[in-house]
Amino acid sequence: MNKFPVGIHSFSENxxxxxxxxxxxxxxxxxxxxxxxxxxxxRTIEDNKAAFWVQAKKAEEEGRLANATxxxxxxxxxxxxxxPDKVLLYNKFSECFYKAFEQEDIQRxxxxxxxxxxxxLRLGPKVKEPKGTLVIHGxxxxxxxxxxxxxxxxxxxxxxxxxxxxxxxxxTLRHYGLPLENDWEKPTxxxxxxxxxxxxxxxxxxxxxYWCLRAAAFEPRIQRVIAYGLVYDxxxxxxxxxxxxxxxxxxxxxxxxxxxxxxxxLDQNHRWITNQWAFITQAKSIGEVPRHMLAxxxxxxxxxxxxxDVLLLTGEDDEFFPVKLLAKQKANLKNARxxxxxxxxxAESAASHCQIxxxxxxxxxxxxxxxxxxxxxx
Numbered sequence: 499m500n501k502f503p504v505g506i507h508s509f510s511e512n513x514x515x516x517x518x519x520x521x522x523x524x525x526x527x528x529x530x531x532x533x534x535x536x537x538x539x540x541r542t543i544e545d546n547k548a549a550f551w552v553q554a555k556k557a558e559e560e561g562r563l564a565n566a567t568x569x570x571x572x573x574x575x576x577x578x579x580x581x582p583d584k585v586l587l588y589n590k591f592s593e594c595f596y597k598a599f600e601q602e603d604i605q606r607x608x609x610x611x612x613x614x615x616x617x618x619l620r621l622g623p624k625v626k627e628p629k630g631t632l633v634i635h636g637x638x639x640x641x642x643x644x645x646x647x648x649x650x651x652x653x654x655x656x657x658x659x660x661x662x663x664x665x666x667x668x669x670t671l672r673h674y675g676l677p678l679e680n681d682w683e684k685p686t687x688x689x690x691x692x693x694x695x696x697x698x699x700x701x702x703x704x705x706x707x708y709w710c711l712r713a714a715a716f717e718p719r720i721q722r723v724i725a726y727g728l729v730y731d732x733x734x735x736x737x738x739x740x741x742x743x744x745x746x747x748x749x750x751x752x753x754x755x756x757x758x759x760x761x762x763x764l765d766q767n768h769r770w771i772t773n774q775w776a777f778i779t780q781a782k783s784i785g786e787v788p789r790h791m792l793a794x795x796x797x798x799x800x801x802x803x804x805x806x807d808v809l810l811l812t813g814e815d816d817e818f819f820p821v822k823l824l825a826k827q828k829a830n831l832k833n834a835r836x837x838x839x840x841x842x843x844x845a846e847s848a849a850s851h852c853q854i855x856x857x858x859x860x861x862x863x864x865x866x867x868x869x870x871x872x873x874x875x876x
Contacts, residue, residue: 501526501858502524502525502526502647502856502857502858502861503523503524503526503530504847504855504856504858504859505847505855505856506520506847506850506854506855507519507520507523507530507533509533509534509537510537510540512543512766512767513767513817514543514767514770514771515540515543515546517817517850517851517854518572518575519533519536519537520850520854520855521852521854522568522569522571522572524854524855524857525568525644525645525647525648525857526647526857527564527565527567527568527644527646527647528565528568528569528572529562529565532553532557532565532569535553536549536550536552536553536569536572537549542766543576543766543767543769543770544576544766546572546573546575546576547573547574547576547577547583547587548573549573550569550570550572550573551569551570551573551587553565553569553572554566554569554570554572554573554590554594557569558594563594563595563597563598564594564595564598564599566590566594566598567591567594567595567598567643568591568644570587570588570590570591570594571587571591571641571644573587574587574588574591575639576770578773578777579773579776579777585672588641588672591641591643592643592669595643595646599646602621602650603621603622604619604620604621605619605620605621605622606618606619607619607620607692609662609688609689609692610688610692611665611676611684611685611688612676614670614674614675614676615670615674616662616663616664616665616670616674616676616685616688616689617642617662617663617668617669617670617673617674618660618661618662618663618689618692619642619643619649619659619660619661619662620658620659620660620661620693621649621650621653621658621659621660621661622653622658623653623656623657623658623659624653624654624656625656628656628657628658629655629656629657629868629872630657630658630697630698630699630868630872631657631658631659631660631693631695631697631698631699632652632657632658632659632660632698632699632700632701633660633661633662633686633689633690633695633698633699633700633701633720634648634649634652634659634660634661634662634700634701634702634703635661635662635663635664635667635686635700635701635702635703635706635709635710636663636667636668636702636703636704636706637702637703637704637705637706637707637709637727637729638704638705638774638775638778639704639774639778640667640668640703640704640706641663641667641668641669642661642662642663642667642668643668645661645703648703648857648861649661651861652861652865655865660689660693660695662685662689664676664679664682664685664686664709665677665678665679665685666678666679666778666779667778671777671778675780677778677779677780678778678779678780678790680709680712680793680794680798681712681716682709682710682712682713683712683713683715683716683717686700686713686717686720687717687719690717690719695719696719697719697721698719698720698721698722699720699721699722699723699724699868700713700714700720700722700723700724701723701724701726701864702723702724702725702726702727703726703727703852704726704727704729704851704852705727705729706725706726706727707725707726707727707728707729707810707811708725708729708730708794708799710723710724710725711723711725711799711801711804711808711831712798712799712800714804714806714808715799715800715801715803715804716800716803718805720806721806721807722806722807722808722809722868722871723804723806723807723808723809724808724809724811724864724867725808725809725810725811726811726852726860726864727811727812727819727851727852728810728811728812728816728819728821728823728824728827729794729819730796730819730823730826730827731794731795731796731799731823744788744792751785752785754785754788755783755784755785758772758784758785758787758788759784762784772784772787775787775790775791796830801827801830801831801832802830802831802832802833803833804831804833804834805833805834805835806834806835807834807835807836807838807871808831808834808835808836808837808838809838809839809840809863809864809867810824810827810828810837810838810839810840811839811840811842811853811860811863811864812824812839812840812841812842813841813842813843813848813849813850813851813852813853814841814842814843814844814849815844815849815850816849816850816851817850817851818851819851821841824839824841838867840863842856842859842860846859847859848860
């Protein structure tokens with residue numbers, strides 16, 4: 499079983515760049531010395547492409563294919579969809595991953611969905627009597643292969659693990675052309691149908707913490723749900739004044755788009771986030787992006803319809819969704835069978851989004867919670 503590194507590193511003063519560099523390290527595929535070398539030539543978000551392409555080629559030449567996998571991913575991460583290198587780098591990421599882990603029992607599957615397919619992986623349990631089935635998916639900007647050591651952790655703990663990329667994610671978006679679908683119960687149902695599953699735990703990582711709760715609200719075959727990343731309501735993030743300004747812009751789309759483009763010119767983080775939303779939603783214009791974001795709200799999630807056991811995880815210094823929203827989310831899950839919350843701290847090196855800095859502790863927390871729920875059933 500892979501040991502996840504502990505600790506947050508100060509690679510960059512840029513919040514997004516620093517978080518993502520720690521992310522590559524935290525999930526177990528990157529080497530600290532390679533990240534330290536790469537960051538020497540990274541000043542802007544756009545610099546990541548060249549810096550990590552160098553590291554990827556070097557790792558591949560040296561036979562370090564697991565490292566090469568995540569470095570090709572890091573090079574691809576900030577590349578805009580118009581750049582032809584985005585496809586090339588993604589394909590290299592995939593090629594290196596499946597070479598690196600070709601001895602592992604990983605089934606790659608195409609699950610029919612609408613007029614296309616969902617990309618899915620299955621890791622069979624290593625025990626004769628598995629504890630159950632975990633269905634896992636990512637969020638805003640993840641590829642499911644990035645989480646291999648997380649999937650392997652649960653497989654090695656005695657679970658059947660099925661991981662999938664829904665619309666707007668990974669191969670499902672890039673090769674099958676399916677844009678983001680906020681009604682997450684639909685792709686989830688396709689996965690459950692395909693594998694004939696009736697009693698599962700659904701785990702949503704990062705922004706997937708929103709989608710998994712939405713799916714649970716409408717899919718009774720999900721019996722337990724883990725939001726590995728607190729995502730409450732995008733309209734709850736700004737203060738009252740900003741909410742009023744946002745509402746005004748929504749009524750004046752041309753001015754909103756002009757404002758967005760100006761901010762993209764001035765703020766590289768905003769530029770990347772906006773471009774990424776446009777990519778996963780296949781938005782026809784930048785002006786559509788705020789509407790897609792704001793469509794993720796409590797009215798759409800329907801937390802009052804969630805009847806399962808729920809585990810909500812967050813960090814006290816989450817970079818994207820403040821911990822104060824945890825109490826609101828818990829209160830809205832008023833009909834859940836049970837709601838357990840866990841706030842990770844700086845002292846645990848787990849205060850960041852998705853507990854980057856101590857992923858192992860987050861996984862142990864999930865495992866302990868699952869074991870407790872299994873006891874209550876027996």
